[in-house]
Amino acid sequence: MRFYRIYALFLRHFYLIKSSFPRILDLIYWPTIQIILWGFISKFFTMHSEYYSNTAGVILSCAILYDFLFRTSISFNMLFLEEIWSRNFTNLFIAPLKISEIITGLTATALIRTLIGIIPAIILATPFFGVTLFKLGPSLILLFLNLYLFGITLGLLVVSGLLKYGPAFENVAWSSLFLLAPLGCIYYPLSILPDWLQILAKGLPLVYIFEEVRSILINNVVDYRNILSALVLNFIYFTSAVLIFYSAFNEARKRGTLVNIGE
């Protein structure tokens, strides 16, 4: 891998964002609205729910973390879709870029894109709702890492679909996370789900991540087994997603779709 090629890919998207105020606004707008909405919902539950009493900000913390995951995944998809929409796709694939460099470049750029959106929202949460993610302690870093890995994994799977099925797969890009959200147990404990769904849900790193958030914020207990389970699952899914991406790229080369994917 060559750093200058990864940097070039980052630069392409950095220039795109920096030159467009509506794009920057769009990045910040949705996470902020999301945080304000969930901030009030969180406040209401804190005042009227026994489960959440005296644990101000559990729902809001989960909402912020979920939004981080959502933005990571969407950012990754967006970076790829931008190339299709701008008909620049072929230029990228005839440039001397390795697949590993494309994945690394998009992964790093997606993080920066996500942070541009989520940091103002996190900052807003403290003065408006008295909630800070730092209450999660050092585990926060591992929680973010897990969410980032899962977001990139979903992004890789969607992009593989775009390579395999073309721009028609775009709708899946937008809906992928909504499909998983009910099983992810973001705002409620795993025990709420019926037994058979719990079995399915336990296959998702999200369950362990958000169970851990609740464990820390409600019970003041850090259970590293949850974090470890999420990391192991993420590692398996991420590795599989990378392999699927390579396979989709090879399939696209066989089908000749890299030449005209934007048309």
Place this chain on the structure above:
Amino acid sequence: MTNFAIEINKLTKKYKDILAVNNLNFKINKGEIIGLLGPNGSGKSTTIGMMLGLIKPTSGNVLIDGQDIENNRTELLERMNFISPYIELPKKLTIEENLEVYGRMYGVKNLKNKIIDLMSKLNLNSFKKRKTGELSSGQKNRVSLAKALINEPDILLLDEPTASLDPDVGDYVRSFIEEFASKKDTTILLASHNMAEVGRLCNKVMMMKNGAIIDSGSCNDLISKHGRKNLEEVFLKIARE
């Protein structure tokens, strides 16, 4: 070391029941400019796609400087480039930004000077800060040309490089390519429907039909061999046979 910049050996591409390229064989010497002619759907773009590693051949291989593109894609693409009117540069980036991005991607040394030099030679200086999407098609074409030459490629693949350009800009682009190729000893494969362009730039022409090369030679050889007045008539004869 091989003397051939490009060697195509028994190259075949099949999409389900469609045979897009059928057992293609040709070699191009270093520094040669070769025209690839043929009606739409004759397999030119698929051939170029396989030469760039964008399309995986069903069988056969493409050797660039003796190395198989399938096994050395990244290394070989550093020394190649491509222009087609069907692909564009990011529209929201300025000319300068686009050239910087692609220059970095190709690992170009002294990039800043290289960009200044190319913009000056291609008369792009006066709108270097303008977004690429805001340019006229002639200006966009020159930016694409600058992007294609940013790495001073040893091998340049051109797919209808002057399509949709007015005669003046078209002539300018052709002159620029001609001058660049003679100075840098660049090998060029030119796919075009503009017979005058092919006649002016190419040392040799290959005629493609139904995925195969059905004739080749210098422009004059082909004209006299087919008993026609010019290359366009040769093209029409072959296309309609």
